[in-house]
Each structure stands twice: as C-alpha cells, then as structure tokens.
Amino acid sequence: MGRIANVLRPYGIQLGISLNFASPTTVGGLITFDPLDLYVIAFWINITEQTYRRVPGFVGYLVKANSEGQLGPLTYNRTLAEGANLFAKALNPHGGVVMFRAFCLQPAQRVGLKGRSCQCCYPIFQKSWM
Numbered sequence: 001m002g003r004i005a006n007v008l009r010p011y012g013i014q015l016g017i018s019l020n021f022a023s024p025t026t027v028g029g030l031i032t033f034d035p036l037d038l039y040v041i042a043f044w045i046n047i048t049e050q051t052y053r054r055v056p057g058f059v060g061y062l063v064k065a066n067s068e069g070q071l072g073p074l075t076y077n078r079t080l081a082e083g084a085n086l087f088a089k090a091l092n093p094h095g096g097v098v099m100f101r102a103f104c105l106q107p108a109q110r111v112g113l114k115g116r117s118c119q120c121c122y123p124i125f126q127k128s129w130m
Contacts, residue, residue: 001015001017001051001054001055002054002055005055005056005057005058009057014057014058014059015055015057015058015059016058016059016060016061016062016097016099017051017061017062018061018062018063018064019061019062019063019087020070020071021033021063021064021065021070021071021072021073021083022071023043023047024039024040024043024044028043030043032076033071033075033076034073034076034078035073035076035078035082035083035085035086036076036078036082040086041086041089041090044086044087044090045089045090047090048090048091048094048096052094052096058094058096059096059097060087060091060096060097060098060099061087061091061096061097061098061099062099062101063083063084063087063098063099063100063101064101064102065080065083065100065101065102066080066083066102067101067102072102073086080100080102083100083102084098084100087100
C-alpha cells in the first residue's frame, strides 16, 4: 500500500482500505473479534499504527459489519456503535476516518419503511461519538 500511496499522493489521492470485522480471528490468530475484548482492541491499534507508519496520509477504514453475511459486533451482542468505535479509537490519534456500513434493522423490521431505514439507524449512532 505504501508504494501505491506514493504514486498517487502527487495527484492528491489518499488511500483508505476496506476491512473484514472478523480479521482478528481470520488473520490475527485471536479466538474472538469481540469489539470490547482487550486483545482485539490492541490488535486494531497495532494494525492501525503499522499502517500509518507505512502509508503517510492514510485516510482510514471502511468497515462492513452485520450486513449481507458479513460478521460484526452483533455476533457478540454488542451494539453497532461499539463496533464502529473500536475503529474510531484506533484511528483517532492519527486523525483517520472510519466509515461503518451496517444494517441496523432485521429484514422484518424494514417492512414499510420505503427507503427511510436511515431514520431508524440515526438513534443507534447519535450518541455514540467518543
């Protein structure tokens, strides 16, 4: 990523990456990806620090969680806000951005919303900012 960032930087293009929420278990050797687990928190802080050392100007993370078959914080009965804040805390010292994509409602709850599901998700994230 560092070499790609170096090529794109003169054009004002910054890199960010999309993550798998379950990476602590799939590539990190941990037995959980619970966003409140101290080892998981340390995993993401470490990965984030390594990334910023190798990719100056790194933008941040796009995370898809509990959506279309992807795992996420709901797997551990954690809120979507707790999942998003896991990444926000790791990125915060670097000024990075987290874009957290998730379905806030189960399919049965979305019936009759006619494109207004974002109104139902707003309260979930409204008071979650650090």
